[in-house]
Amino acid sequence: AQSVAQPEDQVNVAEGNPLTVKCTYSVSGNPYLFWYVQYPNRGLQFLLKYITGDNLVKGSYGFEAEFNKSQTSFHLKKPSALVSDSALYFCAVRDMKDSNYQLIWGAGTKLIIKP
Amino acid sequence: NAGVTQTPKFRILKIGQSMTLQCTQDMNHNYMYWYRQDPGMGLKLIYYSVGAGITDKGEVPNGYNVSRSTTEDFPLRLELAAPSQTSVYFCASRLTGGNYEQYFGPGTRLTVT
Numbered sequence: 001a002q003s004v005a006q007p008e009d010q011v012n013v014a015e016g017n018p019l020t021v022k023c024t025y026s027v028s029g030n031p032y033l034f035w036y037v038q039y040p041n042r043g044l045q046f047l048l049k050y051i052t053g054d055n056l057v058k059g060s061y062g063f064e065a066e067f068n069k070s071q072t073s074f075h076l077k078k079p080s081a082l083v084s085d086s087a088l089y090f091c092a093v094r095d096m097k098d099s100n101y102q103l104i105w106g107a108g109t110k111l112i113i114k115p
Numbered sequence: 116n117a118g119v120t121q122t123p124k125f126r127i128l129k130i131g132q133s134m135t136l137q138c139t140q141d142m143n144h145n146y147m148y149w150y151r152q153d154p155g156m157g158l159k160l161i162y163y164s165v166g167a168g169i170t171d172k173g174e175v176p177n178g179y180n181v182s183r184s185t186t187e188d189f190p191l192r193l194e195l196a197a198p199s200q201t202s203v204y205f206c207a208s209r210l211t212g213g214n215y216e217q218y219f220g221p222g223t224r225l226t227v228t
Contacts, residue, residue: 034216042221043219044207044219100165100171102163103217105159107156
């Protein structure tokens with residue numbers, strides 16, 4: 001079955017340190033992968049996507065993600081965390097069996113950046 | 116450009132009551148979606164629409180209905196509210212084509228008691 005896993009419910013990082021939020025996936029074929037961020041009491045916002053091309057994808061707010069086909073992973077990264085990065089982060093993958101390209105969502109990872 | 120708007124922001128329903136959650140987008144997007152978000156869980160797709168007059172069930176459609184009479188509007192109807200429908204509901208939309216980026220509304224927090 002197709003799925004997305006975010007193995008960490010919560011990630012704690014000190015401000016200024018690099019951060020990584022993990023995502024692994026299981027789909028048939030070439031995946032389309034996405035990261036979204038949700039700030040408190042807000043809707044989700046698109047951060048970045050991988051469809052094809054370079055394995056390192058750059059997105060909004062200084063975030064980037066690395067697609068690793070052999071490890072079926074798409075980890076979100078940022079070189080230097082800000083307190084304002086504290087939010088809920090969702091990884092998603094396109095359902096390759098759905099002609100309308102629905103997304104399969106991970107459960108989310110809460111990122112806490114401490115001053 | 117307002118994007119995706121949802122009303123109301125909050126609502127408390129009694130068991131058995133009905134209500135409609137409103138969703139409107141002004142981006143001329145063909146695709147629209149309704150999700151629910153339960154604590155500690157990812158988004159679950161309730162219904163979606165690929166254009167005016169066309170709707171289809173998602174992963175968790177039971178207890179809900181939708182309609183899409185215009186490109187802009189995609190209301191979600193709860194007919195007989197149950198405590199299991201306590202959740203945060205998000206509406207989203209996207210363009211047809213290769214971008215796949217979904218734009219989300221701010222959500223409706225619904226409590227059924």
